[in-house]
Structure formats: C-alpha cells, structure tokens
Amino acid sequence: MPVTQAFQNDPDYTALCCGRSADPYAVYRRLRDEDPVHWSEGFNGFLLTRHADVYSALRDPRLPSGGRLASYMDQLPLTVQQEVQPLREHYATWLVNLDPPDHTRLRTLVSKAFTPRVVEGLRGYIEQTSHALMDTARSTGQIEFVGQFAQALPAKVISKMLGVPPQDSPQFERWSQVISDFTGTGRPRPEMALAAQQAVNAMSQFVKQLTDQRRRQPCDDLLSGLVSVEERGDKLSEHELVGMCVFLLVAGHETTMCLLSNGLLALLQFPEQMQRLRDQPEWMPAAVEEFLRYDSPLQHQVRTAREDLEISGTRIQQGQRVVLLLGAANRDPEQFHEPDRLDIGRTPNHHLAFGLGIHYCIGAPLARLEAQVAFKVLLQRVPNLRLLDPDVRWREHTSMRHPRQLHLALS
Numbered sequence: 001m002p003v004t005q006a007f008q009n010d011p012d013y014t015a016l017c018c019g020r021s022a023d024p025y026a027v028y029r030r031l032r033d034e035d036p037v038h039w040s041e042g043f044n045g046f047l048l049t050r051h052a053d054v055y056s057a058l059r060d061p062r063l064p065s066g067g068r069l070a071s072y073m074d075q076l077p078l079t080v081q082q083e084v085q086p087l088r089e090h091y092a093t094w095l096v097n098l099d100p101p102d103h104t105r106l107r108t109l110v111s112k113a114f115t116p117r118v119v120e121g122l123r124g125y126i127e128q129t130s131h132a133l134m135d136t137a138r139s140t141g142q143i144e145f146v147g148q149f150a151q152a153l154p155a156k157v158i159s160k161m162l163g164v165p166p167q168d169s170p171q172f173e174r175w176s177q178v179i180s181d182f183t184g185t186g187r188p189r190p191e192m193a194l195a196a197q198q199a200v201n202a203m204s205q206f207v208k209q210l211t212d213q214r215r216r217q218p219c220d221d222l223l224s225g226l227v228s229v230e231e232r233g234d235k236l237s238e239h240e241l242v243g244m245c246v247f248l249l250v251a252g253h254e255t256t257m258c259l260l261s262n263g264l265l266a267l268l269q270f271p272e273q274m275q276r277l278r279d280q281p282e283w284m285p286a287a288v289e290e291f292l293r294y295d296s297p298l299q300h301q302v303r304t305a306r307e308d309l310e311i312s313g314t315r316i317q318q319g320q321r322v323v324l325l326l327g328a329a330n331r332d333p334e335q336f337h338e339p340d341r342l343d344i345g346r347t348p349n350h351h352l353a354f355g356l357g358i359h360y361c362i363g364a365p366l367a368r369l370e371a372q373v374a375f376k377v378l379l380q381r382v383p384n385l386r387l388l389d390p391d392v393r394w395r396e397h398t399s400m401r402h403p404r405q406l407h408l409a410l411s
C-alpha cells in the first residue's frame, strides 16, 4: 500500500490532520520512522517530524514565513477570500508572518521596547498574581487550573506589561481564542475566518484607543514604549503598531497558558518528577525547559518554499507548504534519550518549542519567568496536588496544545 494511503487509514493520523488528536505522539513516531518528509492532504503540505529536519528548516531562508497565511487563506472559497481581505491585511503586519527586510526592521524596533529589564520588572507582579489566584482557589479547596490559573495569569501579565486595563483581559482572551482557532483546523473554514475577522476588527479598535491615549499621555508600559520607539529616525506606523499589539496580546498569553497546563499535567503523570522538583527546587529552570519539550505548547509552524528544494531526499516545489512539527522534533529519540519520559534534570535539552532562527520567540524570557514563578508558588502552596477528573479532554487545534480543563483538589 502506498505510504500516504497507509497513513490515511490510521484514525490517529486523521485526528492529527484536523486538530482532534488527544495524543499525537504515536503518530509522530510512525511518521518519523516511516515517512519523515510526508505529504499530507489534510495539512496541504509536507510534514517534517525529525529534529534535524525541523532544526534546519527553521533556519533555512528558502523557507520563509511570509507566504504562509496567504497559502492557508487561498484555500477558502473566492467569495470568502474577498470578504476577509481585511483579516489578511491585518495578519500581514504580524512579525511572525513577515520576511526580511520588513521583519528585520520591525523586530529591531520591538526589541528596543521588549527588553530584559522590562521582563525582569514583572517578577514581583507575577509572584503576587500567582499567590492571589491561589488564595481565591484555596477558599473553595479546588481549582479548574486551566481557566482559573493557567489562562488568567499570562493574560494579566501581558495586560500589565502592555498597559491594558485589567478589567479588559477577559474580553481580549475571548478575541484571542477566536483568532487562533481559525488557524488550527488543518484547512481553513469560512465561518471561522469570518469570526476571526470580527475579532481582529474589535481588538484593533480597542488597541487603537489605547495607543491614542498613550500618544497623548505616555506611561511606564510597553505600549508607550512601542509608540515612542525609534531607530535611526524610523518608527512603527499606526497600522504596524496596532498589528504588533494585537499579536503580542494573542501570542503573549495563549502559548503560556499551554505551557502552564501541559507542565502541570506532566508533573501529575510523573509524580516522582514532581517530588524531585519539590525536593530540589533549584531544578526549576531545567524543569520548565523539559515541560516545553515534553508537551510543546505550539505543535507546529508553517513555512512556504520560496524555490524548489530538497529535504532529506524529498523534492519540495516552489510555493508548497512545509509544516514543521516542533512537537514531533521534541520527541525525536535521535536527539533526546528516552524522549517519552519527563526528566526535569534533562541536560542538554535542545528543544525547539520557541522556534529558532530569525523568528525565535521574543517572549521566551517572559514565558520562562512566568512558568518558573508560577510552578514555584503552586508547589509551595499545595503539598498534595490531585487531579479530580482523570478524563482529560484536549483543545481542538492542529498546533496549540493544551487540556481544556484540569480540575484539581488542593487539600
């Protein structure tokens, strides 16, 4: 049987292609072993599953990011494509979808405002907020961890960092989810494109009001920094500024929510590692890297071939989509000893959860800080964490991976 057809008969593979996989790791293993550069109808692209291939592809200038949203949205019916043109134009401002030289210019500007000092300055706020969230939960003796902690903490932190009023966080959390849902179905769905466009419009308006305020009255927040940031006379345009802020709000909290939820679930599944971390809290930074590797928040990133090329013997044609499965690369036994085991002391740990190359995650230091502080507070405050409902359901999304809910007993 041809290899593509053999995979199509595998229900785990079908679930992977439409974002409904509760456990993608068995099918990743099969792909890595049997067809590491695999053409997938479901993703309309080649799936890369080996660490070495994903690593090289992330750094390959022949595989830029610029065309990826166009290549996704071009699959929508023509009438819908016309209707969602503003959504396309908005996405085109996101740093992650730009190629050099535009990417270089914008990344230089945002890096000037998103400094280590700004990130480190949030440590106290992260600690205080983690305790406050635990205080609220402790009064009832249980917590729905994903919503009440893993989502709430990063949403509050990115709001604080940018300068969004705290009462508006729930609103932008809803918009963010609709925006990221659109790109998580393998092939795009018209109704989700229209919903994402509405959310982007509403969020842009909301951000624009805030940026106007900051122009009139700057404060000590990232928004004011982005409004005034300048490099050799160059500044962010109005359109770029709004796009950047919307992207930071979306990128800055959903991914970290995945890290906190998946990290906690991993500790519950490997209780001896949880005990090790309680006994030796100095392992916390390494543990967070291991959470990122073991169950990566973003399972894939897409690129589009700028020219014909070859990856591990397979020909890719110009314009074809290449799906870099970070989650699969991070479980490759060629790179990681016993990859399916959580080992909080794993060194070295060259995971690819934050990507690599020119698009390497700008928010990595913030995500790391949030996770290190949050897990420290959690383990200190709750000596006996217990999952109340072991039937874990996962979000339907091809890339963003996290359990929908985790009900925990705190006593």
Ligand code: HEM
Binding pocket: 065, 095, 096, 097, 107, 158, 248, 251, 252, 253, 255, 256, 259, 297, 298, 301, 302, 352, 353, 354, 355, 356, 358, 359, 360, 361, 362, 363, 364, 366, 367
């Ligand atoms: C655990 C949390 C996070 C994970 C796993 C994550 C993952 C990633 C990945 C894989 C990329 C590269 C995308 C690509 O190569 O196409 C990326 C880029 C990016 N991330 Fe994150 N991220 C996280 C948190 C954050 C946070 C907290 C922020 C901001 C507050 C952020 C902002 C960005 C930005 C601006 C980029 C684009 C960089 C560029 O294109 O030059 N991320 N992230």
